[in-house]
Amino acid sequence: MKIRSVPFIAMGGLYEQDDLEAVTRVTTAAMQESGNFFPLPEENDFQNALARHEGAKKAIAVNACGTALDCCMMALGIGAGDEVITTPMTFVCTAGTAIAQGARAVFADIDPVTLNLDPAQVRAKITPRTKAILPVHFGGLPCDLDAFDRITEETGVPVIYDAAHAVGARYKGQPIGGRGKASCHSFQSNKNMTCLGEGGAVTTDDEAFAEQVRQLKTFGYVYGSSGVRVVSIGFNYRMTKAQYAVGLTQLAKIDRVIQARQERMVRLNELLVGVEEVLLPVGHGPGHGSHLHVIRLDTDRVGFSTPAFVAHLKDKYQVGTAKHYPAVWGWEALQKLGYTGEGCPVAAKVCEQVVSTPVFPRTTEEDLQYIAWAIKQTIVELKKQ
Numbered sequence: 001m002k003i004r005s006v007p008f009i010a011m012g013g014l015y016e017q018d019d020l021e022a023v024t025r026v027t028t029a030a031m032q033e034s035g036n037f038f039p040l041p042e043e044n045d046f047q048n049a050l051a052r053h054e055g056a057k058k059a060i061a062v063n064a065c066g067t068a069l070d071c072c073m074m075a076l077g078i079g080a081g082d083e084v085i086t087t088p089m090t091f092v093c094t095a096g097t098a099i100a101q102g103a104r105a106v107f108a109d110i111d112p113v114t115l116n117l118d119p120a121q122v123r124a125k126i127t128p129r130t131k132a133i134l135p136v137h138f139g140g141l142p143c144d145l146d147a148f149d150r151i152t153e154e155t156g157v158p159v160i161y162d163a164a165h166a167v168g169a170r171y172k173g174q175p176i177g178g179r180g181k182a183s184c185h186s187f188q189s190n191k192n193m194t195c196l197g198e199g200g201a202v203t204t205d206d207e208a209f210a211e212q213v214r215q216l217k218t219f220g221y222v223y224g225s226s227g228v229r230v231v232s233i234g235f236n237y238r239m240t241k242a243q244y245a246v247g248l249t250q251l252a253k254i255d256r257v258i259q260a261r262q263e264r265m266v267r268l269n270e271l272l273v274g275v276e277e278v279l280l281p282v283g284h285g286p287g288h289g290s291h292l293h294v295i296r297l298d299t300d301r302v303g304f305s306t307p308a309f310v311a312h313l314k315d316k317y318q319v320g321t322a323k324h325y326p327a328v329w330g331w332e333a334l335q336k337l338g339y340t341g342e343g344c345p346v347a348a349k350v351c352e353q354v355v356s357t358p359v360f361p362r363t364t365e366e367d368l369q370y371i372a373w374a375i376k377q378t379i380v381e382l383k384k385q
């Protein structure tokens with residue numbers, strides 16, 4: 001095949017004319033004499049639409065998923081002496097949100113097939129100090145929600161889902177935003193929908209919890225007939241009017257974006273069937289949030305390293321990849337705090353094997369065939385070295 005460039009891009013969704021028009025509309029309105037950039041009514045409209053889409057009673061939009069997670073930790077009152085059980089195979093902020101509140105992140109191992117946090121491993125790590133469980137729907141594949149519900153029923157420990165990859169995902173055919181205590185979503189640029197580059201939300205069926213998050217987001221304000229009261233200590237974690245407006249246009253197309261991603265990820269799996277050096281991701285197709293397509297190099301079998309594989313793909317074939325994720329305990333900041341991979345052998349190995357492929361809503365059939373061919377060529381060529 002002829003060499004072509006297939007980069008790993010930083011735009012996970014589709015940014016189109018309707019998004020541009022939404023920005024233009026709110027900006028044009030702000031140019032009028034009585035105009036402003038106050039968030040209503042777009043903020044409420046976006047939150048209501050998101051709650052409906054995610055099957056939750058409430059959605060509170062904030063400026064990032066990291067902020068959504070922080071709000072949940074604060075609303076649960078998590079602090080020094082507490083433990084929060086989470087996955088080591090995630091973006092740093094999942095563990096960081098617990099650590100930032102003064103708690104200890106406790107890593108439980110992942111399931112070697114789904115790469116999601118293994119509920120049995122979580123159970124084994126619960127102590128009287130455990131105040132929350134923080135699983136990630138890795139790549140958009142929903143966790144075993146029923147198993148986590150049972151853990152909460154039996155132990156009382158609430159589950160906050162990091163749903164940064166999973167807007168629009170379904171579990172047993174149903175939306176998942178109302179499951180557990182709450183779910184935290186990301187609308188950052190890489191994600192399947194974006195609110196002009198940043199954004200996040202908490203979705204929940206617990207209305208009292210939603211109200212706590214809402215106050216944290218907006219200076220502890222409560223609005224009444226006699227004006228504003230400050231009833232708790234809060235912050236300003238709002239998005240802007242333009243971001244809420246674009247959130248609405250992005251949400252209106254998210255199912256189309258997810259379907260486009262799903263089809264391409266299923267197709268790439270098909271093209272890689274039979275390549276025994278590569279372990280293919282499971283669960284792709286309907287219900288999968290389809291944020292990431294993560295293959296694993298079978299490092300026991302191939303005799304070369306994942307970095308060598310990635311470098312060859314890029315240097316010789318111009319196929320870009322990303323790594324989701326290096327093990328969280330390995331980051332300098334966590335090393336300084338004494339975190340290790342003890343008790344997580346599956347994650348330790350998987351984190352050395354993962355390669356995210358460059359699949360996006362506009363990836364073409366030719367691109368997919370090229371990616372699969374380049375992967376196969378790379379394996380053959382590195383095996384010879």
Ligand SMILES: Cc1ncc(COP(=O)(O)O)c(C=O)c1O
Pocket residue numbers: 063064065066067090091093094136162164165185186187188199200
């Ligand atoms: C699993 C996970 N959690 C949380 C975040 C943080 O999201 P945000 O950038 O919206 O704060 C990310 C972002 O990449 C993520 O991948």
